[in-house]
Amino acid sequence: MDLPFIVSTLTRRGLLAPGRPIRVASQLSALRKWGWSLAGELRQAAARDPGRVAVIDEQGTELTYAELLDRSMRLARALRAALGVQAGDRVGVLCRNHPGLIETVVAATLLGADAVLVNTGLSPAQLATVAQEQRLRVLVHDDEFTERTLGLPADLHRLDEQARCELIDTALPGELQPPERDGRIIVLTSGTTGAPKGARRPIPNGFGPLVSIIDRIPLHVRDRVLIAAPIFHTWGYAALQVCFALRATIVLHRRFDPAATLDDLVRHRCQALFAVPVMLQRLMELPAPEHRPPLKVVAVSGSALPGGLPAAFMDTYGDVLYNLYGSTEASWASIATPADLRRAPTTAGRPPHGTRLEIVDDDGQPMPGGRVGRILVGNEMLFEGYTSGPDRDRHDGLLDTGDLGRVNADGLLFVDGRADDMIVSGGENVFPAEVEQLLAQLPQVREAAVIGVPDPDYGQRLAAFLALYPGETLDAEAVREYVRHYLARFSVPRDVVFVKYLPRNATGKVLTRELRRYYG
Template identity: 30%
Template sequence: MNLTMLLDMAADGFGDRVIVGTRTSGLTAVALRDAAQRGARLVADRGADAIVYTDVNGLGFPVAMFAAAYAGVPLVPLNYRLGAEQLDALRARHPGAFVVGPGAGALPAQDWLDVTTSTDPFDAVEPGYEDIPAVVIYTSGTTSEPKGVLLRHSNLVSYVFGSVEFASAGDDEAALMSVPPYHIAAVANVITSLYAGRRLITLERFDPQEWLALVRSEGVTNALVVPTMLARLLDVRGDRSLGRLRTLAYGGAPAPSSVVRKALETWPDLDFVNAYGLTETSSTIAVLTPQDHRDVLASQDPFVRARLGSVGRPLPGVQLEIRGPDGVPLGSGVPGRIWVAGDQVSAEYAGKGRQVDERGFFDTRDEGFLDEDGYLFIGGRTDDTIIRGAENVAPAEIEDVLMRHPAISDVAVVGLPDEQWGQRIVAAVVLREGEEVDLEQLRDFARSTLRGSKTPEEIVIWSDLPRTETGKLVRRHVVDRFGAPV
């Protein structure tokens, strides 16, 4: 099982269907395979041991991914937005790579596409290399030192087989992706859309008005956004119609329930999907389905309605446990550390090997709990927890309450050093355009739901919050901006 098999199946099954790009300038499945095999020839002729991709998303990215697969080397998509020193340091980890993107010694993505139309094709290496790395993704930068996550062919193909049916999409279906190529969601969307037969379009730099226009003009039926993008779409004044869009998936970061409820009310006919996953797990491991969303709206049972704050239930083939500090699995409703296992779980880092226990389970470092029906609720990263007076406080709980205020569009809650309590709770909020708020009244608003010990002692207004391109909050940068040591 390797990625070339997925492309071969697509080319043989619906080869004339445009599979990546716009209707007028995209590549069919056969054209994608041809370009990838010619790209593999370039890599093989140079004797490269990887393809490093440092450009924006677009047609060059899937060509690079499958060219690497045919050549039997890994694809390494790097964050092109990094400073020169950081990007050079990551490139230096792959000195024998063929580099696609801007910069000295690299081949720009457009030139890469042009060259792969005139090079002789390359036959794939002998079958049986499913256990070599297919993709190496460096963590998004919420820690100071990026770690290279190794995703093997067997991991990625297992994820595809566990989440998508072959050729299940109609020839008129199209998916829109708005995440950069160095994010696991970009890799996952290329291979799942290909396997389903759904045309994949990318919008590298998200703008809500442009996103809506592209959805309508390209007949997009499926789309993926991160929660901050969803909130910005809801804030659009004017035409928010979605054309032929049928399914909208959101994930990559915690989604405030207030934002999701507003989306359900704004687009009641849309199928919403909440997906939770990690780079180390080849993307999604749990899903809150469209039916789950509908059940929440139709039910008066608070137990069911609470599931809107969950990420749903694990995918088939994914084993999930909630464990206490002693490593013992916990019962339903009891919070602890989330551990996962399954064929799609890589849990492997460059130079460190697989980080799993004796049973093959990986510690996600996320906190959460399972309800009695197996729905997973995420409580945030363990290193995000605020410890105030020996009480553990989850920032997400406070953030969700503050996001319910109509004037607030974004919020971050962190703990700062405090001599008396160990840490004190502070919050930074971003206001919606044209809104104003009295900060003491905002604290009263929070206190009306939270008890006093969880109410932020200080709330400030910022113009924006430090988030990665995929919407994840970088809490250590929030702490820095408050002027406190990390």
């Protein structure tokens, strides 16, 4: 990434503003010594703005950057002294969004250990599998998950919230030296269709990744940011990284509650919200706020935006919506701005600076504009591979996202769905996501999912699962007629199933494996 662009973006976002010379020197020294890991980012923030509030929890408890760093260092020393954690070990973190999660992840990276961010929605059996496959030495967990940990191996050290706090409170203060190796962050894939895999996140090697994001999404130094997206997910963790880099004040809730979120956006005067699309849907079900929060940015990722949501949300909260399309493996591929979403509500936007994106056929050859093909992406933060060994397909430095999409004449990317979700019905290629987007626009429909299921005559057919708003009614034939009016006959779902709600994981993605159980 070219230096003038980096300098220009950092200047626009306030990162190059003058400061007290001794603090600026200390900030630069921290980055030189500790690099761009999460520990390094926290250290530079604490060096430059030690008294700045770093995090506020749902109870209103505040920690400054200096306090957050001190607690993280105390925990790191205690993990090493009491449990023998050292560089190269793996520490599991089974926590919701609260300061303890941040302290634990930073503590692991301070020691050069890998922090494994564990999905809070895992069953006891899945948790046991993850603990074994990731070779966890320690599992730090919230109290609510204690029962899930009972079946784990006896030699796995388990720390609940009280034990974690006791380690911090009894540890002696003191400095730590950079570890012999950098600790990695391991994020589990969503596992919507199978067992989650561990994906190793790279450590940034400079300002490039940050600049790619904040050039397109106008976040600024010392913004106040509510991170509603789960931090154990790539999007929530990326938000944490960006906030540390910007020395932002982070507001956290353990669980997403739309009313409480809206209240805290106003109470804490938040300029930004990081969320997943289903959270915006829940916010829109509340009455319009009497006092609109001072939001400049609402950044979402993790799943597709329903077609009618962007305009409705921006009509209520202003043109502040940004949609990042990416994945655990690819980090980001494109970003849609409010102007993009006003123009084309279902677009994934354009690749940010420093990102390559290509649409290719099954042989890896570029597809003409407007034609659907496999989405390949390249950037500085492509994952380093799965902890289990296998990698994703790569072509000429680009990662195959596993998604299908197209780029229109204006350069906007549209994602048609997962390559393995596309079905062939009676010889026709059908994309469930297209039908799903259409059904989500019905006023009676609260949420919709469309999947392919086996069919004895056509090979496969579409099945639509719809959850309606309370008090609304809709019949299956009316749904089919609606789709028939807008799409080709082979896109009309033969099956229409009405459910109370769609099964989702903690990041808001629909668990299609649960829907397939309707068909044995």
